[in-house]
Amino acid sequence: MTRETAVNTGLALLLVAFPLAAQAMGEPFYITLATRAAILALAAVGLNVALGLGGLVSFGHAAFFGLGGYAAGILSTHAFNAEPLFLGFEGTASMPWIWLVAAVLCGLVALPIGAISLRTAGVYFIMITLAFAQMIYYFAVSWPAYGGEDGLSIFVRDTFPGVNTALPLPFFLICYALLLGGLALFWLLRGSRFGAALEGARQNPVRLAAVGIAPFGIRLTAFVVSAMVTGVAGALFADLNKFVSPSMLSWQMSGELIVLIILGGKGRLFGPVAGAMLYVLIEYVLGGITERWQFFLGLVLLMVVLFARGGLLGLLAGKARHG
C-alpha cells in the first residue's frame, strides 16, 4: 500500500466513523456536518475532473450544483403537491430518479456552455464560465414559479427504496456511498486512455494535438462529466437542507468548490474529500467562535497556496506520481 492509499483509506474511514460515533453518542447534528462534508466533497470530485485532471478552471460550477439542487426541489415539490410538471408528469420524490434527472440536465446544460467556453483559455475561460453561471443565477432569482429569490422548500426529504431518508444516519450513508461512487469514477477516468489524453491536454495541448488527439473533444467530454457529478451532489445538498435557493448557483459557491480542491490538493483522488472535511471543520469550529471565520479560512488558503501547493494531500501523502 502506498502512502497515498493509506492516507486515502484513513480519510474515508474518518469520514464514516465520525457520524457513527455521533449516532452512538446521540448527537445527530454532527451527522449532518459529516453529510455536508460528504456532499461538498462529491461536488468537488466532479469539479476535480475538469480542474484537477483537465486544468480547466471552471468558475461556474455552482451552475451545475444549483441545477442539481433545483432538479431535486422542483421534482419533489410537484410530487408533493401532485401537480403536473409537464404532460401530466407529476415529478418524483424518488432519489435515484432525481439524481438521474440532475445528471442528465447538467450534462445537457454543460454541453453548450463547455462548447463555447472551451474556445477560450486561461483567464477568459474563468470569466466566461462565471458569466454563464451568473446568467443561470439571475434566471433563478427572477423566476417566481419556484420561489425566485426566496428559494424553494422541500417539505419531506426525498425517498430511497428501502431506506428511511428522514433519519440523519441513513441519509449520510446514501451520500457517503455516492461519494465513494464518484471517487471510483474519478479513479477509473484518471487511469484510462481518456484520462491520459485529458491530463495531456492539461500539461501540453500542442503536444497532444501533435500526436493526433484534438484537445477540444477531450476537454468538452471532461467538462460534461464533471458537471454531471457536481449536479448529483447539488441534488443531495438540496435534500440535506430540504431547501434550494439561488445561493447554490452563486459565484461564491463556485469559488467555494475551487477552494475545496485547492485546500485538499488538485488532481488528487482524495483532494476534494480532505478539502471538504477541512472546510466544514473550519466553518463549524471557527464559525462557532467568530462570524469572521471566512477570514481565517482565507489565511489557511493563503498558507496552502504559499507553502503547501499540493494541498492537504500533498502534505500528508507527498508529491503526486504518474506511472
Place this chain on the structure above:
Amino acid sequence: MAEPVLEISDLRKSFGALKATDGVSLTLLPGEIHALIGPNGAGKSTLIHQISGSLKPDSGSIRFLGRDVGGLDMAGRARLGLGRSFQISSLMPEFSALRNVMLAVQARQGSSFRFLRPVTSDAGLTEPAMAMLERVGLAGRAGVPAAELSHGERRQLEIAVALALGPKAFLFDEPMAGMGPEGSRALTKFLDDLRREAPILLVEHDMEAVFALADRISVLVYGRIVATGTADDIRNDPEVRRAYLGETA
C-alpha cells in the same frame, strides 16, 4: 520519378511586414531525407509549423499523400501520418517517458474515448511504447518523468514519440540541437536507417550530420529557397556560399 509524399507549393506567411515564408515550394520523396538548412530566423521552424498545422499559411498549398491538407488541423494531419518533433522539446512533463510514448501509441490506435480500463496495465499500449524507447536507447529511463530527463534524453524521447505514431513522413526540427557530439553521431546513424520507414524533412544546423544524411538539401534564406540539390551541389553553389556558408565551407 516517384510521387512525392509531401508537396508544398508557393507557400506564403507574413508576420506583419516580415515575410517569414516567401513563396516556398518543395517536395519530400519516398525514402529520402530532405534537409532544410538556413541561417537563424530564415523561417525553417515557421515552415514546419505550417506543414504540421500549428500555423496557418496566408496562401499556397500543402499536399500530403496526394491530398490537400490545408483544411485539417494539427491533430487531423498527425492522424493522417505526419509525425513531428519540436525544436524546443515539447513533451508531457509530468508523465514518465513511457507514458509519453504510450499516449502516442494510444493516439495511433485512435482510441482516446475509452473510460474504464487502466492504461498502465494495458499491454497493447505499454509493449509498443517500450519497444520505441528501446529503439532510441531510452528503455532504462522509462519510468522517469519527462521533466526530470536530461536535455539529450528529452530529444531522444521526442523521436520515440514521433516513431510511435508510425507516421508516413517525419518532420524533425533540429533534433540534434544541444545533443553533444556523441549523441549527434548516434542520432545520425539512427536517422540514416529511419528513412527506410518514412521520408524525413530534416531541419538541422549540424552541417556534418546534414551532409552525411541528406539525399537533397534545400537552403532557406529570408523565407525563400535559394537552392535545392545534392550535398555536392549545395557545397559548390556560389549563391549558397555567399548567403549562408559565408565562403568558409
